Every structure is written in structure tokens, then in C-alpha cells.
Amino acid sequence: MSKLIINDLSCQRGYNLLFTDLSFKLNAGEILRISGANGSGKTSLLKMLAGLNSPESGSISYNENDVKTYQYQLDTFYLGHLPALSPELSCIENLEYLTQLSNQESKSNLDGALSKVGLNNYKNELVGTLSAGQKKRVALSELFISHSKLWLLDEPFTSLDSDGIEIIENQIKKHCTEGGLCILTTHQDCKIENLRELSL
């Protein structure tokens, strides 16, 4: 059974100690919401879990694979504050490249992913011409093709309308019922049941 184990994690940014001795376990099927004031270290924690930042101390492992291992990288899907889309490329071209980077799905499924977030008619539009909410939808459409078990989502509902939030919430619930794990940060109300909370 998939398990994420965080042991005695500490994070320092500049002279500020954001959190120290943070430990928790997350089992398959669980969703963890990280809350806290601005600057409390939510994004830093997600970046550490994604392998972008190194912790001051402590360890991170998923199924006994360390954060720096190839298998951990394959098992993880991270979406940060920024949508990771290039404005000069179309929605489908951006998705093609991002899925290539994360070793995900074939082209036919990309069309399906875009239609699930309501952007089927926009697949050949340049991302630079889309609104902030539409860009967020394109970025989140990767959730519909991701094979990764551990999802790390930083403010996934920002810029989304209520329909968009519902689509993404349902996809997160579906992923976790199928044995996936999800860690997310959000300042908005979340309608997902059985949500574990972690306050920084």
C-alpha cells in the first residue's frame, strides 16, 4: 500500500525558520490540506515534497523511495502557483510537452483531458490569448491524464469559477478512491469530505 512518510522536516528561508520537526504519514486514498497564514511555509513544503527545495533537516520518502530517486519523480505530479504554460504555444502543444516531461499520456487522451475541463474548442488557441481561469484549467487538465500516484497541488482552485472547482474536486476525489494520494494548499472552502488538515 502506497505511503508517504515525512520525518522531522525543517525549513528555513533566509533567517526565518518556517517550520521545524514536521512529521506525518499519508496513506493511499488520503487527501491532506495544508493550511496556514501567508508566509507560513505551505509552498516551501510542497516544493520540498516535489524535490525542488532541500529541507534543512529531516527526510521524505514515498514507498521507501527517497525524494531524489527516479521512482519518486515518476510517482509525483506537482503543480505550483504558476500554470507552467508557454504563451507562444497552443493548449494542446503545451500539454504535449508537459506530458512528455512527466512521461504521461498519448495525444488522443490530451484532447479528452481538455474537453473534461471544458476547453475542447480552445485546444489550438495560443495560451497567451486565454484568461487566467482558462490557463489554470489547461494546467489542471493534466490531472486527467496523470499516472502519478502522489499529487502535490499548490492553490489549485485559484482563478477557477465554481464549475471549474467542482470538476477538479471530483477528479481529486476519484484519484484518491483509486488509491492515489493528494496534498493541496488552498485558502478557499473545499467540499471534499474526509479531508485531513495540517496547519503550519
Add this chain to the structure above:
Amino acid sequence: MSIFIKTLRRDLKMALRNPSSFLNPLLFFVIAISLFPIAISPESHTLSNMAPGIIWVTSMLSVLLSLNALFHYDYDNGVLEQMIISHHPLPLILLAKTTAHWILTGLPIILLSPLLGMALFLDSKNIYILILTLFLATPCLSLIGAIGASLIVGIKNSGMLLSLLILPLYIPILIFGTSAVSQSQFNLPIDGQLYFLGSVLIFSLITSPFVSALALRISLE
């Protein structure tokens, strides 16, 4: 290997849809060279003596002008983070980005150099040497430049810092590149200069993607 091709194709496609990103440095290259005869002298002997230095310095500066954008846009929109956490080797992705940079700046400089060489009264033999040295050196300029660009990624208005970091590393290439063309004008052997430029190319091709990857990870942390 497919991630190399995909990244190369993506970067070229993006550049062609936003041509000012690579046309501005090329325009600078052509305009700067065409101003020298007006400022110094239109006399053929003077210009042909100065031509290697003029072409080499302007090509180096135009490569430098384009380096700031190498990782900047991908950093701004978050794609660079995805490249770093990808399971694909980061040095291979960065090598693809550097290759795209060379195709968009170094290669056009090589293609334009015969025309500009003729404008500065270089004869055909020396134009051939100029092309050869630029062909060996412009990839080095992109590869070494990528290290500097990855160190300053995320720092705002860092053009001057990039120049300070990179220019000292460009100087040996400039010395050997210009001296190869100058010595060939006096029918002196240029094997040493060509061997030096070739070995710098091989060395930077092997090491630069790894150093850039390390610098990028440190910069984004």
C-alpha cells in the same frame, strides 16, 4: 533522446512565433558592423585589417544580448520547475535549449558573416577561415553562456551581472578566434588556434550542460 528533440522543437517553435527574441540580436550584429566603416574609415586596407576583430566582437556581444532570454521565460511561467522535477535528465533538456539558442543566434551569425566579411574587404580565403572559427566558437559561446544564464535566472535586471560573469570566460575564445583570421591574412599557420577552439568546444559540450543543471537547481532553491 526524444525529450531532446521535443525540447529543441518546442524552443524553435516558440522563437518563430515570437521572432523579435532572436531577430533583435541579429539586427544588432548587422547594424553594428555596418557602422564601423562610417566611424573609422571606408578605406579597404584599414577595414580588412580590422575586420576579424570587428566581426568577432560584435558576434560575441550579440550572443550575449540574447542569453538573458535563454531561461527567463520558462522561469517566469513555471516550465523550468517542471523541467527540474522531470524524471528526464536535466542536462539533456538544457543541452536541447542551448542547441536551439545556437540555431537561432550562432548559426545566423555564421551565415551572415561572409556577406559582412565582404563588406569589410576580407578576401575569400580569410572569409572561409572566419566561418570555420565562428563555426567552432559560436556553440561554445552558447554553452558557456548557458551556465551564466542559469546562475542569474530569477534575478531581475541581471543583464550587467550576466556580462560580468560571462565576458571573462569569452575572452580566450575571442583571442584565439580573431588571431586565427588575422594570422591567416599574413599566411601564417593557424592550426594551434583551430585546435584550441575545437578543444574548448568539446570540453564545453561535455561539461556545460551538467554545470548549467547544477547552477539552475541552486538558483531555483
